[in-house]
Amino acid sequence: MPTQSSRLSSTLVSKSISALRLSTAAVALVGAAVIVPSAKATQIGDVFIVAMENHDLTQPSTYTAIQQLLGNSAAPYLNSLMTPGNPNAAQTSWASNMLNAAPGVHPSEPNYIWENAASNFGVATDADPSAGAHNIISSPSVTGLLSSKGITWNNYQEDVQYSASPTGLTSASGTGGTAPSGLAVASNPYYGTSQYNYAAKHNPAAFFTDSDTHPTLQLSQLATDLTNNTVGKYNFITPNQYNDMHSSLNTNFTYDGVTYTHNTDQEAVALGDNFLSQIIPEIMASQAYKDNGMIEIWFDESEGGDTSAYTIPEIIISPLAKGNGFDVTEALTHSADVLSIEELFQLDACLGASCSSPDLSAFFAAGALPDTVPEPASLALMGAGIAGVGAVRRRKRG
Secondary structure (H helix, E strand, C coil), X not given: CCCHHHHHHHHHHHHHHHHHHHHHHHHHHHHXXXXXXXXXXHCCCCEEEEEECCCCCECCCCCCCCCCCCCCCCCHHHHHCCCCCCHHHCCEEEECCECCCCCCCCCHHHHHHHHCCCCCCCCCCCCCCCCCCCCCECCCXXXXXXXXXXXXXXXXXXXXXXXXXXXXXXXEEEECCECCCXXXXXXXXXXXXXXXXXXXXXXXXXXXXXXXCCCEEECHHHHHHHHHCCCCCEEXXXXXXXXXXXXXXXXXXXXXXXXXXXXXXXXXXXXXXXXXXXXXXXXXCCHHHHCCCEEEEEECCCCCCCCCCCECCEEEECCCECCCXXXXXXXXXXXXXXXXXXXXXXXXXXXXXXXXXXXXHHHECCCCCCCEECCEHHHHHHHHHHHCHHHCCCEECC
C-alpha cells in the first residue's frame, strides 16, 4: 500500500510532467509564431495602375455619343477579364458599380488629380499645369507621401519624350517629323503609325508641388524595369491618347481580325483594348507581379452623366484577387483607390474624400490589404508634431 510520502512524490512527478508538457507546448507555440508567415507576407506587393479614358462600363441605351465597354465587340480582351471561366479572368475582380469621383468632377484632369489626393481642389480644366490655369497644388499627394517615406514610385508616360518639358509639364501631339523636344518621332509599336499624343492632363504627379520634379519615364522604360525587377513599389502608367481609348487615329486600324474606320469611337476602343492586351500580360509575366503584385485598370470618369446609370470600368488583377472574374457590386468611387494605397503603404495620413471611403478589400482575399487605415491628414500632422511621425495613431477599419 503506497505511503503518504510515496503518494506525495508521485503527485509531484505528475505535476512536473504536466508542467513540462505545458512548457513544451508553449515553446512549440512560440516557434510556430516565429515561422508561420505574418499577415504582411500575404499582402499586396508592387502596384501598377494603367490609366484609361472616357468610356463607361454601362450606360443608358439613350446615350449614344460613345459606346459602353461591357459587351463591346471592339474590346474583347477587356471583356475577357470580366468573364468567369475565361482563362484571362483567373486572377481578376472587377467593379460593376464604380461611379464618378463626385458629381460634376469633369473633365479628365480633375479626375487624375483626384486619383493622387482624393480631391480635385476645385480644378475643372484640362489645361497644362501653370499658375495662370490655377491648377498647381501645394497640398499633400499620394506620390508626395510615398516620397517622404522613402517608398519608390515610377511615373511612366507614353510619348513624354516628345514634350518640351523634361518632366512632362507640357503636352505634345502631332504626326511624324521633329517633336517639340527636338527628337525625331518614331512609329508607335502598338498601332504602327507616327502619330503621337502626350497629354500632361493625364499625368497626375505634374500638378502637385511635392511630386512635379520627380522623374517622368518613357513608357518604353517599363519593359526594361520589369525585366530587371527595378519597377517602383507604386507605378502609374499612362498610355498616349490613342492607346488609352481617348482618341482615334486618322488612319484605319485592324485589331483582332476587324478593321475599324478612322476617326470613330469604336476605333478608339479597339486601340485601347489592343494596348491592354499587350501591356497587361507583359506586367503579369514579371517577378514584381508574381510576388503578389496588383494591376489596376483604371478609367478616369463617367461619360454622359454622374448618376448610378453611368458606371466606370475598374478591373483588379492580382494573385491575391478573389479571381475568376469576381464581380464587386459595392458602390465605390476612386476615393477607394486612394485609401487602399494609403493603407497598403502605411502613409500615416488619409487625404481628402478617402478618409470617409471604403477601400478595395472586396476585390481581394482576406489579408491582402492591412486592417488599419490612416487618420485624416490634419490629425496625422498633429500627432507627428507631438510624438513623431512613426507614432501617428491609426484607427481600425471596420
